[in-house]
Amino acid sequence: MSCLPLPQHQENNCFSKIRLVATDMDGTLTTEGKFTDTLLQALQDLAAANITVIIVTGRSAGWVSGLAYYLPVFGAIAENGGLFYPSQSEQSVAITPIQDLSQHRRDLASVFHELQLDFPQIKESNDNRFRVTDWTFDVAGLSIDSLQTMQHQCQELGWGFTYSNVQCHIKPLGQDKAVGLSQILQEYFPEYTSDEVVTVGDSPNDESLFDKSYFGVSVGVANVLEYVSKLQHQPTYITQASEGKGFCELSNHLLQAIS
16 A cells, blocks of 8 residues: 555545544654644644644653643543543543553563563663553664564563654553554544544554554654555555654644635
8 A cells, every 4th residue: 555645635635524633742743852833833723723632652651641731632642552641630541451550560571571681782761660551662773673573572472562763662462552542532532433533653653543444544744654664554644744844734734624
C-alpha cells in the first residue's frame, strides 16, 4: 500500500467529517524535541473549531499527567495505551489493569535484565521511575536487527515490545495505542464514528493507530517515511512537512476542510 498526500480538493474530502484528532507527541507534535509557538497555536485553533484533541504517547504517567493539564487538549493517554489522564481531572483512568503494581514492576525489571544479557549497552530511561505499566530504555544506537531480536525475546517471555524514535518499551501483551484509544473513545465519545476520528503518528509504536480495522483515516507526518516500509499497517496519508510542522500542516488542512 502506498501512502497518499493530503487531498487538495475539498470535494469528497474525508477530513471534512473529522471531529477528533488522536495524535502521538514525540516527533509528531514536537519539533527537535520541543513544542513550538506555531504548534501551540494550532492546538488552540483546533479547540476553537470544536475539534477535540487527545494525545496518545509512549511517555510515562509522570510526564503525561502534566501535559494533559496544561495543553488545550481533552486529555492524554500515557505509556502506549496504559493509562488516561483527562484534562479536567487529577485522577488517572487505568486502561491496562495492574493487580499488584510492585510485582508488576519486578516482572518488568526481570525481562529488562534478560535483554541486558545479550545487549549490555542498554540502560534504563530517565523517566522509567515514573512509569506504571511498562519499562523503557533508550533506543539510540540500536539497529533494526537488534530491535527485532528484542521483540522476539520479549514475546518468548510473554511480554510485548515496541519502540519509537525516543525509547524502547517492554509492555504487557495486547497493550497498544489503538486498544487504549478505542476504550477511551467508547467511554467518552460513544457517538463518534470511525470516520470522524483521525489518528496521527510518526514511528513504529504508532503502527496500531494506522490500522484500518480500528481507524479509517490516519496520517503520518513526513518523518514516518524512515520506518514506513517496515510497518504492516501504514498511514493513509502523509504530510509534506516533518514533525510538528507536519502536524500544523494537517491542522490547517482540517480547518480548511470544515470551513
